[in-house]
Amino acid sequence: MRTEGISSVRMLYQKEQFFMQRPVGNDFFGWIAYLLDSYGSLFLQGAGYTMLIAISGTVLGFLLGLLVAIVRTIPVNKKDNIFKKILLKTVGFILNVYIEVFRGTPMIVQAMVIYYGSAMVGINMDTLFAAIFIISINTGAYMAEIIRGGIISVDKGQKEGAHAIGMTHWQSMVHVVLPQAVRNIMPSIGNEFVVNIKDSSVLNVISVSELFFVGKSAAGTYARYFEAFAIIAAIYFVLTFTTTRLLRLLEKKMDGGKHYTIYGSQSASDATITLEKGDEVPND
Numbered sequence: 001m002r003t004e005g006i007s008s009v010r011m012l013y014q015k016e017q018f019f020m021q022r023p024v025g026n027d028f029f030g031w032i033a034y035l036l037d038s039y040g041s042l043f044l045q046g047a048g049y050t051m052l053i054a055i056s057g058t059v060l061g062f063l064l065g066l067l068v069a070i071v072r073t074i075p076v077n078k079k080d081n082i083f084k085k086i087l088l089k090t091v092g093f094i095l096n097v098y099i100e101v102f103r104g105t106p107m108i109v110q111a112m113v114i115y116y117g118s119a120m121v122g123i124n125m126d127t128l129f130a131a132i133f134i135i136s137i138n139t140g141a142y143m144a145e146i147i148r149g150g151i152i153s154v155d156k157g158q159k160e161g162a163h164a165i166g167m168t169h170w171q172s173m174v175h176v177v178l179p180q181a182v183r184n185i186m187p188s189i190g191n192e193f194v195v196n197i198k199d200s201s202v203l204n205v206i207s208v209s210e211l212f213f214v215g216k217s218a219a220g221t222y223a224r225y226f227e228a229f230a231i232i233a234a235i236y237f238v239l240t241f242t243t244t245r246l247l248r249l250l251e252k253k254m255d256g257g258k259h260y261t262i263y264g265s266q267s268a269s270d271a272t273i274t275l276e277k278g279d280e281v282p283n284d
Contacts, residue, residue, distance in 0.1 A: 042217075042218070054135070054193060056136070057135025061135065068143075099141045106202075131203045153184050
């Protein structure tokens with residue numbers, strides 16, 4: 001009895017100490033500091049999961065969209081056999097359905113259908129794997145159209161020139177078209193990455209421990225929704241702002257320097273000409 005009494009007193013004392021640490025009233029900055037002290041490590045862990053999901057989903061979605069875009073741009077000639085024509089039309093129809101479905105429905109609905117629907121047929125996915133899978137196939141649908149637009153933006157003469165020297169459709173895409181198309185669509189790819197950082201928050205419906213899920217848990221524990229989500233908003237802003245600036249640096253890196261050198265001319269094969277971007281190339 002004495003031991004139980006001591007334990008009860010100790011618990012009451014710890015509980016009292018716990019409540020004494022909490023801010024009184026609506027002290028905004030006090031609650032911010034308290035939530036950061038109590039949930040700071042979980043906020044960082046949630047931000048880490050958010051970036052992992054966004055990066056993995058964007059990379060895998062880009063590769064999926066790249067494959068879909070290349071397949072959809074395969075030309076069909078009159079000389080092609082009937083089997084190839086039927087195959088390309090069938091595959092093209094399936095890919096169009098995939099793109100329209102995943103672009104035409106909210107990601108939060110896709111998450112619910114895929115995660116809980118797979119469980120109904122006996123496929124129990126890990127929440128992190130499910131999150132990356134959902135982000136990837138959703139991003140792939142958008143990337144397919146972005147990359148297709150980039151491919152179309154490349155001058156047709158370059159594709160025809162590649163075919164004239166014997167390149168296949170896949171070779172011309174890899175060596176001629178895509179290097180130019182990817183640079184043209186880099187702003188759109190970066191924008192899709194930033195969108196994925198923010199849209200990963202909808203995955204809290206399948207209990208993924210990303211940033212929004214952690215923030216909702218902290219807010220619910222202390223009933224301090226404004227302060228908790230003010231912290232979450234600030235973290236999201238830091239993530240997206242930093243990502244945007246890094247992508248801008250990558251774009252500048254892909255553009256190369258201000259000067260470029262042409263080796264050889266019509267009059268002298270060993271001549272070198274250094275020009276700035278925008279300068280006209282001399283005729284001789």
